[in-house]
Amino acid sequence: MSTYKDYQKQIAELQAKADQARHAEVGEAKAKIQAIMREYGLTLADIGGSSKQLSKTPRKPVEVKYKNEATGDTWTGRGRAPKWLEGKDKEQYLIR
Missing domain, CATH: 1.20.5 (Single alpha-helices involved in coiled-coils or other helix-helix interfaces)
Structure with a gap:
């Protein structure tokens, strides 16, 4: 054994x-x-x-789509919506 x-x-x-x-x-x-x-x-x-x-070639940053004029906060429209947009109409903050 x-x-x-x-x-x-x-x-x-x-x-x-x-x-x-x-x-x-x-x-x-x-x-x-x-x-x-x-x-x-x-x-x-x-x-x-x-x-x-x-x-890898660096990616171009995503353009900002929404802006809060009062605070200057921005959001690209991707991912979870920020707190400053909760309960508000996103169209108001859309950058044109």
């Missing part, structure tokens, strides 16, 4: 073998990919890859 320590030792040995196998397989995959890229003259840019993160 095997003990807990025996099982832990087997797990460690199997994990080491798995790590070695993965390392070898990844190396083979990289070599195949590089060979195909050389054969067809491809670069990372050609296949949509980049060594740097692609920067």
